[in-house]
Amino acid sequence: MRLSYAVVMAVLLAGLAASAAPAQSVDDILSMVDANVSYTSIRYSGRMEITIAGESRYKTMDAVAQGSSKAFVEFTNPEDRGVRYLKRDKNLWIYFPSEQDTVKISGHLLKEGMMGSDVSYEDALESSDYRVKYSAALKQEDTVGDRRCFVVELSAKVDTAAYDRRVLWIDAERYVSLKQEMYAKSGKLLKASTTLMVERIGDRWFPSSVEFVSKLRNNTKTVFTMSKVALDVPVDDRQFSMATLTK
């Protein structure tokens, strides 16, 4: 169960990329963000550090994803070595090597918080194209650190959206999301993220390290960092097969 948190974070980070958007009109802003962070495929090595009340645990993984519907993650830290996740559309399987056990994650688990957190599998499975699930409005300009940002508010327009409302702070120069807040329908702030590092990959700016903080729990945060990022690389569809999951 702990591992699902890592996957959620990994895919959230990827989703974060597709959620930000660029300048003048809100559509212009969102399309410029998409140009930076949307991709047909991605490969990376990830490290997730979870801190709870001062205690830290880390997990490392190798991940490959194609669009927003296919993803494959293999954990490499000693405690979880060989545990793999396969996602195809709304289906998610976990493979535990010790018991050679493949478990299909139930639908209710996709909706509920995992491991005492507020991050659900559904977060991980949400399409990165926010313009499909949310209507967007440009609110005002603000600064994050010393960076000038556009503040864009996304409101859910379909029931399948993971959050009722999101607010994004988008770097006005590099067009990546530097900060995000996710709200429930009641208006309660559920969690927030802050981009810690933005890297130049080819002709894109890419958020490679993000900190997530749950607002429903005390003293918790998770920092997810991607390295060896390769975008739009060719990926064989067999990478996302049951045969590869149980290999």
Add this chain to the structure above:
Amino acid sequence: MRRLALIIFVSFLASFLACFAAGAPAQEAAPWTLGGTLSMQPLVSYAGAGSLDASDFTYGSGTTLGLSLKAGGGRARAEASMEAAVLTGASAQLAWAIALSPFRRADELLFPASASGQDAALAARIRTLYAKLDFDWASFTAGRQVLNYGRGALWTPTDIFTELDLSGISPVRRGTDALRVVVPLGVTGGLDLAAAPSLSPGIGRYAARLGGLLGEVDAAVMAARDGAGRQWMLGADFKTDLVVGLYADAIYAQPDAGGWGTVRAAAGADWSFGDFIVAAEYYYNGGGASADLLYPGTHNIYASLTWTASELLSLSLSVVADVEGGAGAGTLLARLSAAQNADVKAYLQAAHGSAGYGLGYGVGGAVWNLQTGVGLEVKF
């Protein structure tokens, strides 16, 4: 002979470690990985009838080293995993009791082989030892491997190759000596052929399983031959989601002698709300002890409630019972992540009336038995 075998095994373990102590090449991804666990589990057991005499209490402990080596990459790979344990008191007594039961496996070493006034034992076994070739159109595995069929949380009648080891806090699957071919069918389906022949191939076990994703349902059908039991078997299983997760697993065994065969079936559901996960399962065993030594009762239930308090702490309460036989056990288990690579587990179990070899219901015998223990597991 057993002493000699144990010495050979321990020597093998030492060589196993020494061979890889130099470490993997630093420049590229390691062609092999060596990992393992060291766990220690002291326990206290009470089997009195209300009195608190010293003789009502027993103490035991098990310290287990598990090592796993995975080598190769690309198309050819190999894996070896083995366990060695030092058992004392009640833990040793349980190992000796199992060695005298039908659960005994001749290739698992236990020294000394019987209690005979002893208080400690050394145990060792090879859990997996196999080589595997992967091609795009099929994979081939030969050797001792874990063959895992079925969907159930506790009971999987179609899992005909698996034997469970219930000597620890949680059930662990033992390895099976088998040949296996898996042919992928599409991206989520496959045909799985497995054979576990004996000295006389006619008394081995053989199975063909066809599975895949049908809509939102993970489903499979299987046919198998149990040579030793002189019977053919047909089975099916599925898992799907209808707000709650639903799954079922059933097998019918037709004896060569004719007449009606026996059915074993399990069905269950799981559901979560907030930080809680609830699971319940029913198991019908129409074959009695001859079909399932661990759970010989006809009607059996299992239920669990797990609370994930945080990433670091979880609590679970589980109950398993033979409804008609009156045997059962309840277990309260707490898991704490004590460090990056270390978990602490503490449990309290109450068991009652496990007649015969129904070890799945606990080790209470004919009276109530209380057991508590702590486990420390360090992974590397």
